[in-house]
Every structure is written in structure tokens, then in C-alpha cells.
Amino acid sequence: MKRLGMGLVGPGFIAAHHIDAVRRLGDVDVVAIAGSSVESAKRKAAEYKVGRSYGDYRELIADPDIHVVHNTTPNHMHFPVTMAAIEAGKHVVSDKPLAMNSDESRRLRDAAIAAKVAHAVTFNYRGNPLVQHARTMVADGSIGNLTFIQGFYLQDWLTDPNVYSWRSDPAKGGGTSALGDIGSHWCDLAEHVSGKKIASVLADITTVVKTRYATEGSSEAFSKTTSGDRKAIPMTSEDLATVLLRFEDGTKGTFSAAQTLPGHKNDLQFEISGLKHSLKWRQEEQNELWVGSHEGPNCIVGKDPALVAGEALRYTHLPAGHQESWADAFMNIVSDAYTWVRAGAGIQDKPSPLPTFDDGYRSNCIVDAILASHAAGNTWQKVQYFPPSF
Ligand code: SOE
DSSP, X not given: OOOEEEEEEOOSTTHHHHHHHHHHHSSEEEEEEEOSSHHHHHHHXXXXXXXXXXXXXXXXXXXXXXXXXXXOSOGGGHHHHHHHHHHTTOEEEEOSSSSSSHHHHHHHHHHHHHHXXXXXXXXXXXXXXXXXXXXXXXXXXXXXXXXXXXXXXXXOTXXXXXXXXXXXXXXXXXXXXXXXXXXXXXXXXXXXXXXXXXXXXXXXXXXXXXXXXXXXXOOSTTOBOXXXXXXXXXXXXXXXXXXXXXXXXXXXXXXXXXXXXXXXXXXXXXEEEESSEEEEEEGGGXXXXXXXXXXXXXXXXXXXXXXXXXXXHHHOOSOTTSOOOHHHHHHHHHHHHXXXXXXXXXXXXXXXXXXBHHHHHHHHXXXXXXXXXXXTTSOOEEOOXXXXXX
């Protein structure tokens, strides 16, 4: 089988996981890294043991040995890098959010479809075996007609006002913080597992930490500075949000997203109730799925190849009792992206759990509607989403 070449643009925090996932596939070479300067690219290439480095992403995209471009740049660079890769006929794996707003992400989706390139966005929690098991239980009617979808995605790393990076700068991170960074994952999971689309939203959003402190140039993700010549930076984006949801068929829902709640590290949970059962999955205990019953006992389904169904089976790599984790789920999604590339990237050949640019665009549309709801005085707003026209 022909080996594929991967090139990564933007070697920050998440880059190591893209590289690790690709290396685990065994038939893909990590060819090059592009950074914001020749020096940073060289340094990161040496750290990750990658042969080539470029100070400009356009040089990486032009490298004939690279078939798939992974875009792990800060959010404001998602659009130009991904568009340039599509125009060069390269397949793309992009970090979420796909772009800074729904106009940009719609253009990326349409361009990727027209260019017939594989186009994945890393809503990586879909790669968890028990997320896929829950999706199968919903789809085959095991939990009955859906009534309510609820949950949260809570973190605490922005509780400290000394933490500041590009993520808190609207010019680089976009106009939203908790919603775009992690609320987007929750909404994607809710739609993916339920098979239903969010039609309208009513939101209440808050900025808990109103001022952050940073020295000039401290923009690496998760940077913290407590000394030196620091300046006070007023925060404009939300770090706490509560949202009511109406799905397209009338199913109701609610979720919260926050990055300023002490003790919540990467606390993503969703619960989906039908008339027969409820299912609850929590990312921090990702090898268990709670099944609630009105008649009969509640139980826990463990991540066990003998118990899971549907796509969950091929996402389960170890026997029962052997814990799998965040990086394994991430790898499952990256693996599906390369399966799609090898199949020729036709939409009919896409592995069903793999999130595409259309999902990335939907996510931007949902976040836009949530921000519009709050701005309009906490009123219901429709999600304005346009399906692909070809
Ligand atoms: C930071 O909030 C972050 O790394 C997100 O950007 C990721 O998407 C999420 O999976 C974990 O937390």
C-alpha cells in the first residue's frame, strides 16, 4: 500500500497528539512541520523528530510529499491555511473551531466539497467507543423516543486571571471562549449521538474573570505569567454559558459550558433520555456508560469488546478492564480521516462517525445563534445553517 505523507501547520499544544495519532497508523509518514518562524518550526521538528521544517505554511502545502495537511494553528489562521491547502488539492484535518465564524467555515466546507478532498474536523470525543455505543442504542430504538438531552462541558484553567493566551484574544481566538472551545464539542456530541439537529437556542452568557494579566508576547496556549512587566487586559468573551435547546423534532435540551469552575478539569458529560432508558457518559470516566431504567435496575456498560455494538467495536482496541483514553479516541478519529483519504474521499465512503467540515460549519452556526440569543436580550434564536448546495 502506498504510504501517505502528513504535514502539520501550527506546532502548539495539540500538535503532539496529531503527530502521535498519525504515527500509530503505521502507513503514514510525518513529513514536515510549519511554524510561525523558521526557528520555531526547526525547534518543534527536532522535538517531534520530524525531518523537514518550514517557516511558512505555503511552503509546506507546496511540498509534493505531503498529501494531508493538519491545521493546528490558532483559530484566526484556520481559514487561510485550510483554504490554501484545499486550493492545492490537499486533504485537510482541521482543529475545531473550523473557522472564526460561520461565513468563513461555510466557504471552507463548500470549497472542500468542490475540490473533492477529504475534510475532517477534530470533534475527537466522537472517537470514544462508548459514545458510539450510545449512538447505536439511540439509533436502534433501544432507549425509546427521545425526550431530553442535557449535560455540560466544564473546565477550570481560566479561573486564574494570570492565564492569558491567543485563546482569550478575540482577534486570534474569535469572539467566544467557553462556547467555541468546549461548548462546541458538547453540541457536536449531542447532535451526533441523538441523530437530531439543534434548531433553536436561548442563552445566558457571562464573563466571570473580567480582567486578565499578561506580559507582552505571552500568547502560547495556557500561558501563565505572575511576574515581569504585566498589563491588564479586559476580557470581552464569555467564560460561562447556560443554554436551553430545542431540537428539530421538538426534543428539549440544555447544557452549560464554562472554563472558570474550580475543580472541573475536562468535565464533559452528556445524558440522553428516551421513554425507556437514559444514557449518561462522562469524559473523565470514559470507559463507562450509565444506563438508567424506570423499570428494572440501572447499570453500567463497561468498554468491553464483548458488550459494545456498532462503530464502538472497531474503536475498542483493548480487552475489558484495560482503560482506553483521550489519546486513543483522538486516534480513532484521525484513523477514520485517513481511511476516507484512502477510499478516494467520496462523500459516500466517509466512515460514519468522522466529523466533516459540514459539522464544523454547523458548530459555528450554533455558537453564532447562542451569541445572538444573548445579545438580543436572552431570546430564542434559530440556528441559521445552509446545507451544501451540490
Ligand atoms: C482546552 O480547553 C481544550 O484543549 C480544548 O481546546 C479541546 O478541544 C478539548 O478537547 C480539551 O480542552
